Amino acid sequence: MSAIEMHDLHKTYRSTTAVAGVSLTVPEGSIMGLVGRNGAGKTTTVEITAGLREPDRGRVSVLGLDPRRDRRAVRQVLGVQLQESQLHSALTALELVTLYRSLYRSGLGPAAALEAVGLGRSAGTRFEKLSGGQQQRLSIALAIIGRPRVVILDELTTGLDPEARREVWGLVDGLRADGVTVLLVSHHMDEVERLCDQVALLDAGRVASTGSPATIVARAALPQRVRFDAEHGLDAALLRALPEVEEVEVRGRGVVVRGRGDLERAVSTSLTRHGVVVTGASVERPTLEDAFLALTGRQAGPDTEVDR
């Protein structure tokens, strides 16, 4: 069963078309990454999904419910952590989780929710006094306090240091282990590659590509490189004869082979067959970031020029 279904969503703000026909299915228990450059329509899409915005056209369902029509029921099953959440900065971590807990019929105990995100010892600290990483973890505690079956996370780790990012990733792993469905908006391709089962690449308000990170990388059909040292030298013609190989560079004993498809296997089979002794072999595969650039012709990062 699918946890989230979006069908032909459209949203225009005055003269700006933010979402122009988004259809997307998120299977229950999976983690879907929503990626795209600034202004691609990611936040608008998740706000519509959370029932915070009304689409001009199209429909969305969360566990079979309409986020606006069935607002009360959706609130009990959907947790939302949105960009720039406006939390009351003078309240303590414990007061905030207690306040949010009161919105749900059932859920985690406030102290347990803080423990779950590693904030047990910061219960009495005011929100404004928490570090960026702690605030982020608190916003996740607020999103999961009602034990939701579906969670929306927008820009989860933006501005966090590497250690804090990893801690937050661990929390998302925990959601996955509990079978929670997650829709995750991110600019960080390494994060998406690490956490997501599926990725939807949004470009100018439309879904440009969907699939697992590996599928999207494969679809971009980018070259990869195999590097190794040939102990007793190499006749480059051996490898140039392989259909997977596009280019072979030999410098002394060092060899770099560029190509596509199952390059690593083709090269290693050929070398073994011809008795070439190899050391220090490594493979450079294209990343999701490379694929993103190839598929949109643009950068995914927050520094990208924005059309506003």
Ligand SMILES: Nc1ncnc2c1ncn2[C@@H]1O[C@H](COP(=O)(O)OP(=O)(O)OP(=O)(O)O)[C@@H](O)[C@H]1O
């Ligand atoms: N409330 C609003 N009023 C007018 N225009 C808006 C509003 N919200 C978003 N937009 C515009 O709609 C387009 C899509 O914005 P949206 O925030 O959905 O994109 P995004 O992919 O989440 O971008 P970012 O990565 O910068 O957060 C942008 O051109 C943006 O300027």
